[in-house]
Amino acid sequence: MQTLSINLPQKQYSIMIKKDLLPTIAKHISMNHSNKKIAVVTDEHVDALYGNILMDSLSQQGFLVTKIVVPPGEKSKSMTMLEYLYGQFLDFKISRSDLIIAFGGGVVGDLVGFAASTFLRGVPYIQIPTTLLAQIDSSIGGKVAVNLPNGKNLIGTFYHPDAVYIDPKLLETLPIRVLRDGIAEVIKYSGISETSLFEDLSRYRDEQELLENIHSVIATCCEIKQSFVEKDEKDTGLRMTLNFGHTIGHAIENYFNYETYTHGEAVAIGMARITTRSEALGITKPGTSEALIGLIEKYGLPTTATDYNQKALLESMTLDKKNSTSGLHLILLAHIGKSLIQKVKPDEIHLYL
Ligand code: GLY
Numbered sequence: 001m002q003t004l005s006i007n008l009p010q011k012q013y014s015i016m017i018k019k020d021l022l023p024t025i026a027k028h029i030s031m032n033h034s035n036k037k038i039a040v041v042t043d044e045h046v047d048a049l050y051g052n053i054l055m056d057s058l059s060q061q062g063f064l065v066t067k068i069v070v071p072p073g074e075k076s077k078s079m080t081m082l083e084y085l086y087g088q089f090l091d092f093k094i095s096r097s098d099l100i101i102a103f104g105g106g107v108v109g110d111l112v113g114f115a116a117s118t119f120l121r122g123v124p125y126i127q128i129p130t131t132l133l134a135q136i137d138s139s140i141g142g143k144v145a146v147n148l149p150n151g152k153n154l155i156g157t158f159y160h161p162d163a164v165y166i167d168p169k170l171l172e173t174l175p176i177r178v179l180r181d182g183i184a185e186v187i188k189y190s191g192i193s194e195t196s197l198f199e200d201l202s203r204y205r206d207e208q209e210l211l212e213n214i215h216s217v218i219a220t221c222c223e224i225k226q227s228f229v230e231k232d233e234k235d236t237g238l239r240m241t242l243n244f245g246h247t248i249g250h251a252i253e254n255y256f257n258y259e260t261y262t263h264g265e266a267v268a269i270g271m272a273r274i275t276t277r278s279e280a281l282g283i284t285k286p287g288t289s290e291a292l293i294g295l296i297e298k299y300g301l302p303t304t305a306t307d308y309n310q311k312a313l314l315e316s317m318t319l320d321k322k323n324s325t326s327g328l329h330l331i332l333l334a335h336i337g338k339s340l341i342q343k344v345k346p347d348e349i350h351l352y353l
Pocket of ligand 1: 137138140141143235239242243
């Protein structure tokens with residue numbers, strides 16, 4: 001078992017990575033958590049594949065458990081689903097000394113984390129992420145939220161889990177498009193950090209070879225995320241670097257109604273686009289966009305959007321909570337492995353899109 005530790009002023013927690021961890025996970029949970037009553041929240045896809053394994057492990061360890069299953073997909077990150085979860089927690093008589101488990105991808109993690117943060121003013125929870133994106137990004141760092149009809153993640157807070165348990169074996173059943181959704185974030189980390197990640201991704205033949213090396217890929221990504229979160233927990237400075245490709249990516253997701261592109265695909269387009277533009281502006285070292293685009297394409301991710309509409313993207317950016325009327329912070333690459341935060345005035349944003 002590889003263990004990383006997130007150390008924040010008010011909270012310390014571990015990220016544990018181990019292949020085939022799920023069948024024995026309750027043993028690890030019982031070593032770290034004295035809570036006896038556990039509400040597991042998952043989605044229908046994860047439940048069908050792995051629900052019984054987790055529930056059996058917890059019951060055999062003597063926990064009193066209930067399972068709450070929500071429909072898969074972004075639509076579940078809603079106020080309606082939140083209210084449904086509160087009702088289920090009430091029925092199971094969850095108290096602040098009990099435990100909630102978010103067992104799923106980013107949607108489940110964000111929804112359940114937010115429910116845990118608000119129910120009874122905060123119940124402890126742990127994350128067992130089941131997608132690559134959730135294992136390397138959304139389960140770590142405490143960002144939890146639900147969506148409003150006006151936009152994604154508009155109601156949220158920072159609420160860290162008590163632990164994150166990562167079983168890379170769970171990725172073996174991911175549909176290729178969902179795996180690539182996470183690979184886009186791995187490529188993001190490879191661009192913004194001084195690690196061997198970019199070289200490794202360039203060296204691997206394909207997704208299969210990446211999966212053969214997934215333990216170290218996950219560990220490296222988690223270490224990068226840990227370092228940004230520890231330096232800037234509340235996302236007011238350095239942590240914004242993790243948004244490389246996301247400003248354009250969010251606008252693309254929004255413009256296409258969250259139906260055409262996955263989050264990772266939109267981020268891939270965003271990384272390719274902004275790096276091409278910043279290179280043309282002389283900010284980024286020549287050749288960077290070609291190298292980055294080559295890597296994105298190699299992993300079957302898009303680098304341009306059909307019907308790309310700069311004006312519409314600009315409009316949808318005004319809705320992004322990270323942007324203010326005085327401008328926004330764009331994350332650019334100086335070169336592969338070195339990022340910079342560029343404050344851009346509203347009338348200059350079009351230059352980067
Ligand atoms: N996913 C970006 C962050 O956690 O800040």
